[in-house]
Amino acid sequence: MKHTLSVLVENKPGVLTRVASLFARRGFNIDSLAVGVTEDPTLSRMTIVVNAAETPIEQVAKQLHKLINVIKIQDLHPGDMIDRELVLFKVNAAPERRHEVIEIANVFRAKVVDVGKNSLTIEATGSGDKLAAMEDLLRAYGIKELARTGKIALARGSKES
Amino acid sequence: MRMTGARALVRSLEAEGVDVVFGYPGGVALPIFDELYDAESIRKILVRHEQGATHAADGYARATGKPGVVLVTSGPGATNTVTGIANAYMDSIPMVVITAQVATHVLGTDAFQETDITGITIPVTKHNYLVKDASELPAAIHEAFHIATTGRPGPVLIDVPVDVSKAELEYTKPPQVSLPGYKPTYKGHAKQIKQAAMLVSKARKPLLYAGGGVLASGAWAELKELAELMQLPVTTTMMGKGAFPEDHHLWIGMPGMHGAKYTNYSITETDLLIAVGVRFDDRVTGKLATFASKAKIIHVDIDPAEIGKNRVADVPIVGDAKHVLASVTAELRKMGAEPRTDAWMRVIDDWRGRFPLHYHGDDPEVLMPQFVVERVDAMSREFNDVIVATEVGQNQMWACQFHHVRKPRSWVSSGGLGTMGFGLPSAIGAQAGRPDALVIDIAGDGSLQMVSQELATARIHDLPVKVVILNNGFLGMVRQWQELFYERRYSESVLGQDVPDFVKLAEAYDCLGIRVTRPAELDDALKRAFEHDGPAVVDCRVHPEENVFPMVAPGGSIDEMLGGIPGGPVSEMLDDDLLEEVWE
Numbered sequence: 188m189k190h191t192l193s194v195l196v197e198n199k200p201g202v203l204t205r206v207a208s209l210f211a212r213r214g215f216n217i218d219s220l221a222v223g224v225t226e227d228p229t230l231s232r233m234t235i236v237v238n239a240a241e242t243p244i245e246q247v248a249k250q251l252h253k254l255i256n257v258i259k260i261q262d263l264h265p266g267d268m269i270d271r272e273l274v275l276f277k278v279n280a281a282p283e284r285r286h287e288v289i290e291i292a293n294v295f296r297a298k299v300v301d302v303g304k305n306s307l308t309i310e311a312t313g314s315g316d317k318l319a320a321m322e323d324l325l326r327a328y329g330i331k332e333l334a335r336t337g338k339i340a341l342a343r344g345s346k347e348s
Numbered sequence: 349m350r351m352t353g354a355r356a357l358v359r360s361l362e363a364e365g366v367d368v369v370f371g372y373p374g375g376v377a378l379p380i381f382d383e384l385y386d387a388e389s390i391r392k393i394l395v396r397h398e399q400g401a402t403h404a405a406d407g408y409a410r411a412t413g414k415p416g417v418v419l420v421t422s423g424p425g426a427t428n429t430v431t432g433i434a435n436a437y438m439d440s441i442p443m444v445v446i447t448a449q450v451a452t453h454v455l456g457t458d459a460f461q462e463t464d465i466t467g468i469t470i471p472v473t474k475h476n477y478l479v480k481d482a483s484e485l486p487a488a489i490h491e492a493f494h495i496a497t498t499g500r501p502g503p504v505l506i507d508v509p510v511d512v513s514k515a516e517l518e519y520t521k522p523p524q525v526s527l528p529g530y531k532p533t534y535k536g537h538a539k540q541i542k543q544a545a546m547l548v549s550k551a552r553k554p555l556l557y558a559g560g561g562v563l564a565s566g567a568w569a570e571l572k573e574l575a576e577l578m579q580l581p582v583t584t585t586m587m588g589k590g591a592f593p594e595d596h597h598l599w600i601g602m603p604g605m606h607g608a609k610y611t612n613y614s615i616t617e618t619d620l621l622i623a624v625g626v627r628f629d630d631r632v633t634g635k636l637a638t639f640a641s642k643a644k645i646i647h648v649d650i651d652p653a654e655i656g657k658n659r660v661a662d663v664p665i666v667g668d669a670k671h672v673l674a675s676v677t678a679e680l681r682k683m684g685a686e687p688r689t690d691a692w693m694r695v696i697d698d699w700r701g702r703f704p705l706h707y708h709g710d711d712p713e714v715l716m717p718q719f720v721v722e723r724v725d726a727m728s729r730e731f732n733d734v735i736v737a738t739e740v741g742q743n744q745m746w747a748c749q750f751h752h753v754r755k756p757r758s759w760v761s762s763g764g765l766g767t768m769g770f771g772l773p774s775a776i777g778a779q780a781g782r783p784d785a786l787v788i789d790i791a792g793d794g795s796l797q798m799v800s801q802e803l804a805t806a807r808i809h810d811l812p813v814k815v816v817i818l819n820n821g822f823l824g825m826v827r828q829w830q831e832l833f834y835e836r837r838y839s840e841s842v843l844g845q846d847v848p849d850f851v852k853l854a855e856a857y858d859c860l861g862i863r864v865t866r867p868a869e870l871d872d873a874l875k876r877a878f879e880h881d882g883p884a885v886v887d888c889r890v891h892p893e894e895n896v897f898p899m900v901a902p903g904g905s906i907d908e909m910l911g912g913i914p915g916g917p918v919s920e921m922l923d924d925d926l927l928e929e930v931w932e
């Protein structure tokens with residue numbers, strides 16, 4: 188079972204190392220981790236997707252809380268959050284097959300952001316499911332390179348306390 | 349006021365009330381050591397190895413309740429502290445370690461004696477700092493002391509580059525600490541406390557299981573009050589020794605791998621385990637599934653991550669032991685609860701009578717290690733302030749079994765990390781913190797050789813610790829496991845009793861050295877050592893192949909123990925008539 192933890196931390200050097208090292212030494216597996224500064228420049232938000240099949244998520248959260256630089260942790264439930272990930276696909280596309288690839292991009296409301304002699308680069312955002320479906324389709328053409336940001340997420344406005 | 353970083357650092361230590369610093373100098377630390385030279389209110393203790401400095405600071409903290417302070421240089425000086433820091437971290441001991449560092453403009457270039465000590469110590473510190481801007485130094489030090497000593501205590505490291513020590517800054521009294529991510533919970537939840545009191549008032553076979561958290565919180569009086577009010581039997585872990593007087597009728601021994609059978613039987617049979625400041629460590633629980641499996645669990649700890657980590661609690665209470673125990677007692681008084689453990693105590697006493705700790709010691713030519721500890725225990729009783737430190741291995745377990753700690757902060761032993769070489773330097777630190785106490789290190793010959801150079805520290809700084817070596821010529825605990833589980837193949841565990849000659853070694857350091865080979869010589873030797881006005885080493889040539897029993901086999905249930913007086917598991921040890929009384 189996957190959990191999405193939204194972790195508010197102090198924006199200080201070394202905080203990412205502390206968090207990453209905690210996960211490694213306690214044997215918790217990170218699926219993805221995205222971090223960036225928030226509306227308050229002294230704070231950063233980490234969105235961490237954890238595969239908590241073996242370790243109870245409660246223990247992960249409690250250990251994280253013990254880090255002095257960690258301020259707040261939310262375990263976001265699928266229905267209660269807005270989550271997004273951005274993916275860049277560089278796909279094989281000879282001139283005669285370009286339109287097919289562009290069509291797929293359109294269906295997924297993705298954007299073509301670069302065109303090479305034999306390739307197209309597509310920028311797509313969305314939930315994990317959507318991006319996985321798109322990746323499946325593009326695989327048929329040959330994905331030369333792929334980069335993803337990892338998931339970022341916020342609690343839905345209606346769930347705010 | 350304008351001053352250098354080094355002076356501000358020393359000022360900050362003075363402001364925190366630091367009276368002893370354990371240290372070892374080197375290149376980039378010199379600006380700080382130079383400032384320390386003039387700090388009259390701070391006693392400087394020059395150890396002989398930086399590991400000794402951290403262990404000494406640790407012993408100081410255990411003996412006084414105040415944070416231990418260490419000051420060392422960069423690179424090898426800093427890395428030498430790591431074992432001592434890890435030891436303090438595992439046992440939740442407050443400590444502030446200041447390491448000097450190469451200048452900020454060469455950080456990251458593999459400069460001479462540069463190591464990433466903050467990176468290295470992330471997993472073994474409660475928190476650490478690399479201070480790159482002199483103006484942030486006083487606040488960092490103030491925060492470090494705050495973090496080290498509050499909540500669940502632990503070591504904090506501050507890395508100070510040499511240019512930061514030399515730079516000028518404006519020193520003002522540091523502001524209130526503002527740590528938005530750090531707010532330990534002290535007061536237990538009222539509803540949980542009520543529920544705990546309810547369970548305690550109803551239990552027929554309750555048992556208090558108390559650990560190092562009770563000592564950290566200073567909650568021994570509250571523990572005793574609760575135990576006496578409800579007549580609850582108390583077991584204290586190795587870390588909790590001294591949290592409850594071991595000459596009290598309600599004290600029923602130390603649990604776990606080398607606990608007494610009656611203690612482990614009681615845990616297996618209890619219907620309510622009141623766990624306070626403990627972490628259900630594997631050396632205590634053995635096989636988790638059968639540990640106190642008949643009991644409901646109340647678990648009190650200031651660290652929420654400990655609750656439910658190894659054992660699910662029926663009543664979890666996050667809070668400070670002192671506060672929570674007092675509240676539970678108050679609640680019980682309000683309820684007018686009455687003790688109902690009379691029959692349960694008779695069950696335990698029956699076990700205590702049938703399965704005491706024992707050893708075979710009737711040969712007048714053979715010195716038994718347990719006998720040495722028993723005599724240390726008896727003869728030290730005449731001193732009103734006694735601290736016993738231990739090394740690690742059999743010596744430590746015999747000290748646990750046969751030395752009775754009667755007062756808090758009188759026991760200094762490496763728990764979670766099990767660090768050989770902890771005993772002597774920690775005894776030195778304890779003596780620095782409590783100059784008038786009789787401080788004894790019960791040592792193994794292997795462990796002592798990891799740190800024997802600290803005899804120089806003891807001698808030169810007039811810290812008259814007494815080292816009583818249970819010299820068996822083996823890495824005894826390793827040999828015991830090899831005897832029991834590896835067909836007596838003593839692979840790399842043989843030391844020999846004669847090298848080094850510990851009496852000559854003691855004398856080389858200008859300490860008193862005495863050898864004891866027969867039981868009849870022991871009392872006289874201990875008396876001389878205890879009365880000597882400097883450090884002393886008593887080399888006790890004990891039976892080389894004696895084992896620590898009883899023993900829970902690794903991974904086994906705690907009521908099924910090897911050795912000792914035959915008996916167990918507990919299901920076969922129950923007296924039906926007595927049990928019936930418990931439920932009447």
Ligand SMILES: Cc1ncc(C[n+]2csc(CCOP(=O)(O)OP(=O)(O)O)c2C)c(N)n1
Pocket residue numbers: 739740741742743744766767768769791792793794795796818820822823824825826
């Ligand atoms: C630094 C360190 N290295 C290795 C060990 C593993 N170990 C545990 S007990 C022990 C033997 C200790 O021998 P000694 O100090 O002579 O004490 P004894 O068991 O004989 O009383 C060893 C090697 C340890 N605990 N610490």
